[in-house]
Structures are given as C-alpha cells and as structure tokens.
C-alpha cells in the first residue's frame with residue numbers, strides 16, 4: 463500500500479506528542495477542548511493538532527484566512543505541530559485514502575491520547591470525520607497496514623463535546639485557564655470577532671458564538687462543582703488504578 467502524503471504540516475514538525483487532537487474544521491478543536499489543551503501543554507505535555515479540512519465552505523472567512531488563524535491558535539496553544547489533511551470541506555469521508563493519510567499522521571505523532579469530536583452531530587463533516595478518526599485509530603496499530611511506517615497503538619480515544627448536551631464520561635476543570643481559552647480563540651478573528659457578519663447570520667441561536675462557548679463551559683463546570691469545565695466521552699472504559707484523588711482526602 464503506497465503512502466499518501468497529501469497532508470500539510472502548517473506549523474512545527476510532525477514528531478511524537480502525548481496528545482493528538484483532531485477536528486473537522488479549524489476552530490472545532492479549540493471550541494471543544496481548547497482549555498484542556500492549554501492546561502496540558504502548560505503542564506509539559508506535548509500537543510499535536512490536526513484539522514481535516516481548511517473550512518473553506520464556512521459562512522465566515524475563507525480557507526486561506528482560516529489556515530492562517532489556525533496557525534496562530536497553534537502557537538498560542540504551544541503545540542508541537544499543526545497539520546491539515548486538506549480534505550474538501552463538506553466532503554469529509556471515511557475512505558481508504560483518507561484513512562491511510564490519517565494513519566500516517568498518527569504513526570508520526572505516536573500519541574497516547576487521541577481527541578476528536580463526537581460522531582453524533584448535525585454537520586456531515588463532523589459525523590464522517592469522527593468515523594474517519596475511529597478507523598485510523600484502529601488501523602494505526604496493525605503492522606500489516608501500510609508496512610512502510612512502523613505501527614503505533616494509541617492508548618485512548620476521547621471525544622470532546624462542542625455543543626452536544628450528552629452525559630460526559632469526565633469533566634476537565636479548566637477554571638485556571640478559562641479566560642486564556644478565549645484569548646487563544648481570539649486567533650480565529652474571522653470566526654469570532656469579524657463585525658461584518660452576513661446579515662441575519664445566527665449560529666445556534668446566538669450571534670456571539672464565544673458567549674455560547676462561555677456559557678457551556680460554565681454549565682459543565684456547575685455540573686462538576688467548579689467554575690468552568692470541558693466535557694469528554696471516552697470511547698472505551700476508563701480504568702481507575704489510584705483512587706487517592708477522590709477517596710480519603712479528609713483523613714490524611
């Protein structure tokens with residue numbers, strides 16, 4: 463099976479990271495997991511970012527602008543690299559060629575955790591994108607799949623929530639970096655700060671998308687007893703090996 467090599471490395475270089483976050487369009491990763499990624503990169507974990515498309519079909523901004531903005535966001539996240547698979551916006555598919563391309567990235571990045579959006583979504587790119595990630599996540603470990611690159615078996619697949627109101631597996635307390643998340647997301651000027659929005663444009667009932675992201679973060683936080691949180695669903699059971707974080711704190 464020939465190597466694909468159609469993806470672009472926009473920032474940094476494709477090298478091993480601890481956590482690889484994948485999103486259908488530039489800014490999806492940041493909306494769903496930007497606070498957690500800020501926390502983790504500042505704690506010393508290496509972060510890689512992969513967008514499946516350039517978002518050229520978006521109502522706001524064009525593909526070239528959104529690429530530039532995604533590079534700026536990667537810098538603010540202190541990511542090791544940001545790649546873009548350059549799949550057609552609106553035409554993401556879980557195809558053999560796309561699987562091969564994403565497996566190349568996975569094997570180059572060798573992550574322990576892979577993050578992507580939830581499959582249950584209205585946007586077809588979000589549905590197909592999540593399926594593509596699931597397929598690549600599995601195929602990456604198979605030694606006889608594309609033998610030119612050594613296999614890599616990622617440890618855990620986690621879905622971040624964008625605006626889906628479904629019960630999460632766990633919450634990440636992003637209170638310490640909540641405001642920083644919005645400063646980081648300010649890199650996407652065309653998406654969140656452009657005053658020249660198309661007339662009558664609305665997204666999920668709010669013209670100010672950042673306000674929506676903020677209220678969701680506070681809502682998840684309220685459910686977890688913290689100021690702000692991001693929600694994740696684990697694709698496989700989370701194994702507890704050390705209960706000391708939750709049990710016996712008051713007796714030590």
Ligand SMILES: [Zn+2]
Pocket residue numbers: 486487490585588
């Ligand atoms: Zn999207």
